[in-house]
Amino acid sequence: MSTPGRRRANRLQTAALAGLGFGIAAWVGAATLMSDRGLDTSDEGFYLLSYRWWDSTPRVFTGVQYIYGPVLDAVGDSVPALRLVRLVSVIALHATLGWAVVTWLRARGAPRRLSPSGELVAVGAITAAGAVQYGWLPLSPGYNDVAVLTSLGLVAALLRCMRAAHLGRPLPVLPAVAAGLCATLLVVAKWSSAALVLALVVVVGAIALRRLGARGWIRFLLVGLGSVLFLGAGFLSMAGGTSVISTIVDVNKLAARTGNSPAELVRMYLNTGAHALGQALLLAVPALVCVGVGRVLSTRGAVRSAAIVLVLAPITVPFVAWPSRWAVPLGGAANVERYTAVLIALGALAAGAAVLNRKRSGADLPDQASEEPLVLVLLLLAPLVQAIGTGNALYLIAVNAFGCWVAALVILGAGLDGALRVVARTATAVAVAVCLAVGTSGLLEIPYRTSSYADSDQQLGGKGITAGLRVGKLQARILTEVQQAAGNPGRGTPILGFDEMAGFVLALDGRSVGEAWYSALDHHRTRVGIEDACSRPNPFAGRRPVVLFDRDPEPEDLTALRSCGIDLGVGYRLVLVPFLAGKSILVYRPIEPRERS
Template sequence: MDRAATDVPSGQAAAPASGPAAAPDPVRDDGAPAAGDAGEMARDTREAGAPGAPAQVPRPVRIALAGAVLAAGAAAALWITVVALTAGHGLDVSDEGYYLLSYRWWRVNMQTFTGAQYLYGPVFELVGYDITGLRLVRLLSVVGTHLAFGWAFMRWLRVRRPRAPATWLWEAAGVAVILACGGMVYSWLPLSPGYNDVSLLGALLAVAIVLRMATHADRTGRVPAWVPALFGPVVVAMLLAKWSSSAVTLAVVALAGLAAVAPLGWRQVLRVTAWALAGTVATVLLIQLLVVPLTTAVPEMLATNRLVAAGANSPAALLKLYARTTWDLVKVMVDGHFLVFLAAIVAVVLRGRAAIGAGVVAAVALSVSAWRVIVDGNYHGGTANLLRYPVGLSVTFAVVLLVAIAVLVDRRARGSALRVEGWRGWTILAAVALVPVTQAAGTGNPLYFMAINGFAAWAAIMLAILTGLETAPVIARVLTATVTAAAVLLSAVVAGDGLWAHPYRAAPRTMATAEVPGAPALSGIRLTPKQAADYAGLRRRLAPYLDPPGRAIMAYDEMAGIVLLLDGRPVGEAWYSAIAPDRTAAGVRKECSDGRGWWGTRSPVVILHRPITQVEIDALRSCGLDFATDYRLLAPPGETLGLQVYVPTDDVNGQ
């Protein structure tokens, strides 16, 4: 579930050609470097020291770029280290519990609204159902995806920035910035990977493939077959995990992909499309043969999604929610950071002696905004701070966008790379900017709650702007570089703080110090001493009913983690919604479509933190169970964590 807690380097740019009448670099009408001198220059600058490459990069530029690599790399190392140190601490029994329980029984329990279990379930099984191991796999996937996206973006940007320093440090600095901002994936989501990870990481990988296609198209005039074929696994994974938002994301990516290869002609467009489709078909066949029969899994997912849709908000209601909450965010940004927005404009507009005033305004504005971020607590991560930390990060992105708009409007900056960008480049940049938003579509929370997790894509846009301001005033370039650096720092701090001090519905790292004895499913996971003792006590109470593992357990109102703790197996969906009891009941009835369940003579254990209702009683009856005569209360709720635990009356010894 993607619910909040409230449910809640800049290196010195190479100098432009001298003289006020210096012409911009020649470009084709699609914005890519023209064939001939400019195109050759772009290819020559791919690697420092290549034959025919420009003169050596000045030492100050190299030092600046190396400094940027080290600084951004340190920021990335900060949140990566925190992830590793917290991997074995804390557990949310609701959303994260649902993820883990569905992965544990991915082979047999197919009542699910998301196919994420067919992606992460085999991985969970491969690591021996070790939660810490699964979380570390998530870390590897997040780091790997952002490295791939960052490298693809910077190689594509290199073609469009022929005056960029001819050294690998330029690309490395950009990749480090993007990786550092990738920590925002950890700003508030559950500690274990879920369908939101697949949606976001898949979107970044899909855009990375488009960027590689565009780079090949510009440099060689042909896209290797393997590049579009990579769309297959990405597309299938995204649609399995979160089909609604992924369909929107893939539509945006498809338009960008078309723009990437359009100059090559329709024959190449069709060829690329065919390879993408071939990759998709091959992926589907592999999943069908090696993982799960999609002919069985997909119909089950569709049926469950129909139940979900019956109680979900309408598209119109969601759009109103997104518009209202986004406008609220904009108002907070303007109220607290108006001066820095003004500074972004005057930094471009004011020149000559007036530029001194622009510099003063920028310095004051940056100081005020930094003070507001600190005072308002906009550097704390976690669900408890979801209304605050997106403000500071959104301000950094907005400031850089304002600088870009001012440069595009100001004709005096016509030599800047931004002004000579063509429709292809803008289409691809638009896709990069949009995917954090499209992957968030469908959430019942404010849209920016989910979009901010994809801040690395917006950091890439900031890099494209920063590197395209060659003829903009120095103040504008310094302001943009400073704000971009601030975004890197803020991303790392928010991610690290969110994991260490405010993990998703779990105790802070310093408080989670005790393991749960006798709970194999939670082996290696540390909770607070009280939680560990309470969970151990519950297991002891139910011990006679839990051997052998895999007992049917119905834990109502979002307590999937309790089922996992007890080595149980869910009846119906693994997710028992607290706000849609009819949906849960429908899942139970479907499990008992023949009047009896899969459990044979070991009837389910029923767990609630409230009195049972007629909805649950009727669902049990559909399985041939009479709650009044077939169940008894195991112990007073005060002895079972305040939970009402009902066990079958005929299971005297728990068998």
């Protein structure tokens, strides 16, 4: 590269670093501001309630409480601190993946090598892609966060091993420990996808490392398996022994009765995936037209005009997606399908341009031609595989691991030269900007099932772990009135919250009976959990439970309650708390002896 060209590249990389720094600071600032604001009383309430009583509520369908429960204990039962732990882990794992990618590229040498400032840009881009995890997921960490971050960790560990093999060194110990840790956490939190993720990493890793002639296999495997056995034994010990496994299996069998069969899930994944790809193609049409025009201008010698058109090509995608907002992306659950389609379109555009450019330049090294496709396949499939097992469209969960796809774009774009390089790198930059924008707006403007930052100005009272959080006026009024209607019960009071009212149980500083999650779609599963809890000695520890309903109790609910010795018609006072138009929360408060007289 000529001296003027090198200077121009340095200026662009400096501008890119400044833009990434600003975007990451905005996202981190938004997450910090929201750390003590907002509360989703359904999904997030379930996470926090299960973490609060992680060592005394064994009926669960995921073991994620055995990961974040001790963390919540360690931060003094502080919800804001737990949310900040999530933020730090997202940044750390994405930065780790970014560093693993650039050091692997560095070990491979030219022509797939970035400049020092280019490496910083690559690490920053992959780190910034982590913001998409805040696009629509709950504010507090859950099992989807664990699945995403452990998948990134496994990929990073493999790339570090491949780097060592390139340098002629034995397989390193630290990645073996990290892989064992990630594998254990993934199995504990989301066993439904763990086997597939591990199989993908093991198969790709075994093929790639064998081709590279890696040394030190025995030590690596012993350390990795040793860490898995050590951590697995630790989790079983915390959970109270092997009985927790059979309990989780029983709960998942109950859940499967009303869930989709594997065949139905696959059919749904394919149908929704085809729909997403169709949306992405429509969004990309103007960009493809611009690329065609740019190529024509380039062949006719209008190099500057061609460069301008090619730069504008990827920018048209968000303009088509959000014309009324002047291409400014919007996060939130209602917008996840749209921004996912945008990211797919931009990723495909960048990848396509990079592949075409490289085929024309013939820049691949012969001895590396079979290694890079394996890594790209791993980075492409890891987000999809970790998402399997969800009842949502596969791409809606996969997009939370968009950092893997950005890593693939970094690899494809390393060392590119020519007109199509402009398209590839601009599309990657726009995709990262979209991630930052949807993450920031998904925090401040449309957080998951709770009020925005601006509207969360009412401080919650009580004595539980939600005390001090700021929420919207309506939510604060409802939670306060439920606390008063329940008589402000003390810490650990048994509470039965029908349906999906875990956040209300949490706000009362209570403990759920049976599962922490009372499904609104599977009442039978809830009743089985209640009956199981009440079949054990002294289920309420001598304290009469509070019962909450957001609907009229069904006869089967009353039967399940009677199995616990609870008769809502005897010894209980009903208080109605207005909830939504025409709806109320039914609070059944036990009547104390002094109140009866």
